[in-house]
Amino acid sequence: MSRRWLFADQLGPHFLDERKQPVLLIESKAVFRRRVHHRQKAHLILSALRHRAAELGDQAIFLRGETYGEALQQVREPLEVCHPTSRRALEFVRKLDRVTVLPARGYVTSLEDFADWADGRRGSLRMEAFYRFAREHHRVLLDGHDPVGGRWSFDTENRDPPPKDGKVDVPAPPMPKEDDIDAEVRADLDRWAREGIRFTGRDGPRRFPATGREATSRLQHFLEHRLPAFGRYEDVMLSTDPWLAHSTLSSSFNLGLLDPMEAVRGAEHAYRRQGAPLAAVEGFVRQVMGWRDYIWHTYWYFEQGWRNSNELDARRSLPDWWRDLDADAVDAHCLRDVLTGVRDRGWVHHIPRLMVLGNYALQRGWRPSELAEWFQTRFVDGYEWVMTGNVVGMSQYADLGRMTTKPYVAGGAYINRMSDYCGGCRYDPRKRLGEDACPFTAGHWAFLAGNRSRIPRSARMARTMKQLARLSDVDAVVAQERRRGGDPP
Incomplete structure (x- = not known):
């Protein structure tokens, strides 16, 4: 029976053909050296990988090294691996002589x-x-x-x-x-x-399953x-x-x-x-x-270049306060609370991701590819395949609607209706101009004004675009948001 190489996102028994099938597990340090990850994301990945190695015992060879390539030099037997979850990993395994790539698992439809x-x-x-x-x-x-x-x-x-x-x-x-494996992971990450x-976000108790x-x-x-x-x-x-x-x-x-x-x-x-x-x-x-x-x-x-779509010509880089999860620098209650959740847990549910984080970034014209990588590395469930469609396609509308029928951009009224954030916030969700203007309300209209020639006409956007045409102060709102720049709201 061939030895099955399991990547760190292929850890369940449904990735094996037989319960006692020989397994290879590899822990690569270079994965965390290459990009800045949330500390709790790194902990969860390593904890899950090491727990799986402990469960399998002698059934598995567990190697730790700087790269996958270095670790594979210690394995001489033929290997097989289920279709990896990123294009980079798939290209890597296809170049290996001794590795057979099997169909993907872990999804309902093939x-x-x-x-x-x-x-x-x-x-x-x-x-x-x-x-x-x-x-x-x-x-x-x-x-x-x-x-x-x-x-x-x-x-x-x-x-x-x-x-x-x-x-x-x-x-x-x-x-x-948490157990001894978690303690070992935490000590290794400290070292x-x-x-x-470099990691970002706060360390904390493991909140998500590792087995x-x-x-x-x-x-x-x-x-x-x-x-x-x-x-x-x-x-x-x-x-x-x-x-x-x-x-x-x-x-x-x-x-x-x-x-x-x-x-x-x-x-x-x-x-x-x-x-x-x-x-x-x-x-x-x-x-x-x-x-x-x-x-x-x-x-x-979709083609490989889809991840780099930028049809709205969003050119601003993510500001440092956003990259570093500096929630304390933010006054807007909704954004401060959601960014705090990312900093402290590496997780918020899908609506804060889309309608607070993604909505704010879309309004400010931040580069979609940078934002997708930020979501990929700051969230415990983030992977390239996850965030390409969710961020580039849906949240940032960077492909002009290959996945969605309209941009997911909204003002403070939506956040006020669906949350408890606006009560007591220094910003008024009804205002788009002035010191107490809600950055989401102002950003909503500024975004539409700046992109009205790029956004395709659709029935779902018709009413909103008519409202935009009736606004007498839209130029002042655009100028106000331009002055705000990348400063935290």
Whole structure:
């Protein structure tokens, strides 16, 4: 039986053909020397890799070295590896004489099935159409040939504002208990920092699963206790509760600790056998086998240069306060709280990422490729394939709509409606001009004014562009935002 080389994001048993298959694991220090990573992201990756090596024992060869190439010199036998998750890694393994590249695992729909579906379509490849294909192809949440409940998506029912009492009444996700391996990782990261490898963000207790057992436990807890409230409050942002009813499983999927189809079937079981609300179950399924798979597949289906798309000609570099997660420099309550979450946890859920962080960067004209790398290295669940579509395609609209029908840009009114951030903030979400003008409201109109000739006309943008045309002070708003520059709001 061939020895299976597992990358650090391929750690679950579904990446092996047999339970006792020989394994190779490699820890590469150069990965962290090459880019500045969040300290907790580095900890999670190393902890997961070392825990997997400890679980496998004599079944695995575990090598630590500066690079993959140096470590591979110690292995003489032929190897096989599942399709890696980045173009750079795929190119590397394909050049190795002794390595056979197998099909990708860890996703619901195969690369071949997605390509067949995409090749047969004309025009843009929308997630909603792929999601319906995937549901039908894998027979998920179907009654015969029809979707359960008579609809493919219940997204319109998953947009409630925060509860009036400011609480989503669900138990917090179970937190892992650190062990000797975590202590060893922390000591090594301290030593690496003294040797000149730079990290950002604050160290802290490990909050995300590093083993299959921990990931499965968190999944089961979510399905039993948190899933019923997930859909309804999916878009809510609360300064008092970063977790809300989210599964907090993205890092577990992306490390390969959990098979996503296991989670999909678990959610379907919760609906059919335990009475979980259909809108919540469908919303979770759409995130896992719809959006997550869609982001993975577009990374490989679109051309390599897609990651460098910049059709809005955004030329500003990320400011230092943003790169260094200096939340204390920020006055705007929403941005300060979200950046604090990134600094202290290496994680916030998808709406603060899109509608606070991404929205702010889009308004300021920051380079999409720089922002994608920032998301990739500052978030515990960040990888190149994840952030290319989520940031370059969706959040920054840098490809002018290959994935989305409009730019995700919004003013303070949206944040005020969906969060508790605006009460007590020094900025007024209703104002776009003046000392107390909300930087999101002002930035929204300044962005539209500066890009009106670039943004394609669409029905979804027609009303907003008519409002822009009626603004008498738009030039003053643009000048105000230009003066703000890269300073923290």
